[in-house]
Structures are given as C-alpha cells and as structure tokens.
Amino acid sequence: MSEPTKTCFTVNGKAVEVAVPARMTLADCLRHTLRLTGTHLGCEHGVCGACTVIVNGDAVRSCLMLAVQAEGASVVTVEGLSNDDALTPLQASFRKHGALQCGFCTPGMITTAHALLSEEHDCDADRVREVLSGNLCRCTGYIPIIEAVLDARATYRKARED
Numbered sequence: 001m002s003e004p005t006k007t008c009f010t011v012n013g014k015a016v017e018v019a020v021p022a023r024m025t026l027a028d029c030l031r032h033t034l035r036l037t038g039t040h041l042g043c044e045h046g047v048c049g050a051c052t053v054i055v056n057g058d059a060v061r062s063c064l065m066l067a068v069q070a071e072g073a074s075v076v077t078v079e080g081l082s083n084d085d086a087l088t089p090l091q092a093s094f095r096k097h098g099a100l101q102c103g104f105c106t107p108g109m110i111t112t113a114h115a116l117l118s119e120e121h122d123c124d125a126d127r128v129r130e131v132l133s134g135n136l137c138r139c140t141g142y143i144p145i146i147e148a149v150l151d152a153r154a155t156y157r158k159a160r161e162d
Contacts, residue, residue, distance in 0.1 A: 009070040012080025029067035038078040049135030052108035059115040078107035089155035099148040101139035121156035
C-alpha cells in the first residue's frame with residue numbers, strides 16, 4: 001500500500017489539508033475524512049448524481065473525481081451553500097414545492113441547480129430538465145423539482161443584479 005498523499009484545497013470557504021490514499025475519491029474524502037456527510041453516495045459510477053458537488057464553479061460528480069485532483073480547487077458541498085441556520089432560497093423553494101421526499105437525491109439536485117442558476121439565472125424549464133437529467137430521484141418525480149428550480153430563479157437574478 002502506498003503512503004497517503006497530502007492534498008490542499010478549499011471546502012466551503014475553508015482551506016483544508018488532508019493526507020489521503022492516492023485512489024480515494026473526493027466523495028469519500030468529503031464524507032469520511034472531512035465528515036461532510038451531505039454529499040451522498042449512490043451508484044458510485046457517476047450515474048445518479050447524489051454525490052454532486054461544485055468544483056471551481058462547475059457541478060461535478062465527486063465519486064468520479066479523486067481527492068488529489070482537487071489540489072488547489074474550491075469545492076462547495078451542500079453544507080456550504082448556506083452560512084447560517086436558515087434555508088437558502090433554493091432550499092426553501094424545494095420545501096415549498098414538495099420537491100423532496102426521502103432526501104437522498106436532494107443534496108445533488110440542489111448543488112446541480114445552484115451551479116445552473118448561478119450561471120443561467122434566466123434558464124427555462126427545458127434547460128432545467130436537461131441539466132437535472134443526470135440526477136436521479138426515485139421518490140418525487142421530477143415536476144416539483146423543476147418547479148422549485150424555476151421558482152428560485154428570481155433570487156439568483158436579483159443576486160446577480162446587486
């Protein structure tokens with residue numbers, strides 16, 4: 001077995017330094033080393049989207065990325081989308097529209113939607129469907145999720161204008 005590799009990156013605005021096996025995924029590093037359990041592991045093949053985090057502004061499947069590949073990167077997990085105890089407008093919209101049931105897919109849906117709305121705050125329903133098509137939900141169906149994302153657009157639009 002090889003020696004752990006030291007890797008430095010930023011998670012949710014805080015610099016971290018971890019010593020991890022070279023083949024450890026970013027998802028496992030976040031969950032097991034850094035104890036950020038909001039990032040869920042589903043298929044571990046990049047298909048379900050439950051492990052989606054934001055790396056340097058892009059939605060990324062953390063089960064497909066090695067922790068050492070995050071060297072120097074900025075990583076945002078679902079825990080990092082809010083800096084207080086209140087729900088973010090996107091999270092509140094998910095709640096308002098009943099866009100979650102068991103909650104397993106929710107962190108990946110929210111981080112994916114956040115990345116989309118941060119860049120395309122005027123996206124339409126077709127674009128939301130396209131972007132979220134890689135995130136699987138077995139409970140709610142997708143209509144409430146799409147409605148929640150569309151409802152949250154105004155908040156992102158306003159934030160961009162400010």
